[in-house]
Amino acid sequence: MAKKSIVDFEKIKQELSDLPTPIQVIDQNAKVVNKEAFDSFSDDQLVEFMEKMVWERALHEQTMNFSRQGRMGFYAPTAGEEASEMGTVMAMKDQDFLLPAYRDIPQLIQHGATVTEAFWWSRGHVKGNEFKARSLMPQIIIGAAYLETAGVALGLKKNGEDAIAFSYTGDGGTSQGDSYEGMNFAGAFQAPALFIVQDNNYAISVPREKQTAAKTLTLKAAAAGIPAVQVDGMDILACYSVAKAAREYILAGNGPVMIETLTDRYGAHSSAGDDPSRYRSKEAQQPWLDRDPLIRMRKILTDKGLWSEDHEEELTKKYKDSFKDALKEADAVEPEKVSDMLKRTFEVPTPEMQVEIAKFEEKESK
Numbered sequence: 471m472a473k474k475s476i477v478d479f480e481k482i483k484q485e486l487s488d489l490p491t492p493i494q495v496i497d498q499n500a501k502v503v504n505k506e507a508f509d510s511f512s513d514d515q516l517v518e519f520m521e522k523m524v525w526e527r528a529l530h531e532q533t534m535n536f537s538r539q540g541r542m543g544f545y546a547p548t549a550g551e552e553a554s555e556m557g558t559v560m561a562m563k564d565q566d567f568l569l570p571a572y573r574d575i576p577q578l579i580q581h582g583a584t585v586t587e588a589f590w591w592s593r594g595h596v597k598g599n600e601f602k603a604r605s606l607m608p609q610i611i612i613g614a615a616y617l618e619t620a621g622v623a624l625g626l627k628k629n630g631e632d633a634i635a636f637s638y639t640g641d642g643g644t645s646q647g648d649s650y651e652g653m654n655f656a657g658a659f660q661a662p663a664l665f666i667v668q669d670n671n672y673a674i675s676v677p678r679e680k681q682t683a684a685k686t687l688t689l690k691a692a693a694a695g696i697p698a699v700q701v702d703g704m705d706i707l708a709c710y711s712v713a714k715a716a717r718e719y720i721l722a723g724n725g726p727v728m729i730e731t732l733t734d735r736y737g738a739h740s741s742a743g744d745d746p747s748r749y750r751s752k753e754a755q756q757p758w759l760d761r762d763p764l765i766r767m768r769k770i771l772t773d774k775g776l777w778s779e780d781h782e783e784e785l786t787k788k789y790k791d792s793f794k795d796a797l798k799e800a801d802a803v804e805p806e807k808v809s810d811m812l813k814r815t816f817e818v819p820t821p822e823m824q825v826e827i828a829k830f831e832e833k834e835s836k
């Protein structure tokens with residue numbers, strides 16, 4: 471007779487594999503699945519949600535055009551992530567502190583940076599870090615924003631501020647140790663932080679399933695004692711409602727929260743132009759395109775008589791024209807010099823850097 475084990479690891483593993491149902495307000499067929507949440511929005515609010523997503527999609531399309539023309543620096547495409555990004559950032563208040571990653575330029579602009587400043591940031595110009603928005607500059611080191619968030623959030627708590635920290639990372643970011651350390655610290659100190667994981671299925675070419683055996687990324691917050699929830703990241707009403715509820719919960723002194731938005735990166739990882747067809751089939755992506763966040767809101771608004779194709783076209787043109795003006799403004803400043811960047815790195819440049827500075831000054835004077 472087989473000896474009975476003292477512990478059933480398979481059962482424990484199974485319990486970790488039970489998938490929650492992500493929170494939704496409208497499904498991909500534009501059917502209202504949470505009437506109470508839906509009815510809490512006025513018609514004007516519903517239109518505003520759609521306008522923000524049209525704005526972000528226009529920003530994406532225009533920046534990709536600028537990139538192809540060689541007029542941007544580094545820029546991370548955002549098509550597909552409009553509901554996740556606009557829904558969560560619309561729950562932010564001016565006094566809240568933003569800790570964005572490189573794919574969160576739209577939220578940075580919504581939180582008070584100008585489009586021109588965002589373009590300077592993309593070009594690596596120091597003026598791109600001088601925005602008045604209450605935010606750190608977009609973090610390139612994945613996962614690191616969560617460490618900074620723990621510190622910022624603790625500072626907000628110690629100052630007794632009526633504000634929380636909003637922090638973004640991707641699924642790949644949660645595979646970096648920094649993100650756990652940040653969440654653990656924030657959990658231990660009950661710091662007012664909202665950790666938003668935009669689970670867009672890929673970390674460059676590595677699919678989410680290959681990055682971790684965890685069935686949901688919310689499990690990573692559980693280890694830090696932080697309540698976490700999955701949200702349909704293609705449903706702006708759900709993203710906003712959950713972010714707003716999280717903000718209120720955190721502000722009431724209950725410690726941090728994590729939200730995992732299930733979303734998708736439609737195109738390449740960055741404007742540097744990796745080729746997604748090398749790691750992702752069209753068939754695998756199609757279900758995500760069918761869940762597009764604009765399609766479902768467009769249907770809801772059109773059925774209510776609040777939206778038309780002509781209006782959307784006009785808006786898109788208006789937004790794109792404003793981005794063209796912003797780029798002209800960005801062009802009007804002298805490009806960043808390598809020597810100036812080096813001079814700013816330390817208050818007193820090291821002897822090696824002094825040699826580098828002299829070398830670049832010589833080159834730049836020609």
Ligand SMILES: Cc1ncc(C[n+]2csc(CCOP(=O)(O)OP(=O)(O)O)c2C)c(N)n1
Pocket residue numbers: 573610611612639640641642643644646670672673674735739
């Ligand atoms: C610590 C660190 N390791 C590696 C990289 C290189 N890198 C840049 S983006 C990226 C993938 C990040 O994926 P994810 O966090 O899912 O965010 P997404 O780009 O999909 O928004 C990697 C590995 C980095 N920036 N930082």
